[in-house]
Amino acid sequence: MRRFTILLILLLSVLPKVLAQEGLSITPFFSQEFFEKPGITTVTVTGKKLKKTGIDIYRSLTVTGNPESSNLLEQAVKRDGAKAVSREVSFRDGKLHFGFYTLKPHDRMNRYILYLNRTEEGKRKTTLIYLEGTGDTNQIKKFLNKEDI
Secondary structure, three states: OHHHHHHHHHHHHHHHHHOOOOOOOOHHHHOHHHHOOOOEEEEEEEHHHHHHHOOOEEEEEEEEOOHHHHHHHHHHHHHHHHOOOEEEEEEEOOEEEEEEEEEEEEOOEEEEEEEEEEEEOOEEEEEEEEEEEOOOHHHHHHHHHOOOO
């Protein structure tokens, strides 16, 4: 019984973080299956490190040298961006280069997507950042502009 209780508590504490992108096209990109593809790097931060930022969940995903995965990611971001409350975007050579999207709140939490598509050392490098929390757009942009993220 004690094991069950511990397992239940653990599951309940992790489940909201796992479901953070629920209902978004980018959700599959934060799955274990996608993480195992070549050129994928991911970071998840929650808890005390974000306490004063207005952010409860920070998830980032970087795809390097994997054009197929980058293209799929770009399409998913465009789909979610089309439903955004506000957006700042730029395109280069017909591809989404930069996007900052404010999504509709979910469970009283503000949600944001930052997308950046660039080329480094001859390889396409695509970065997606998903943020969720109580912070407003100005707080989120201030956080994202810090160099020590």
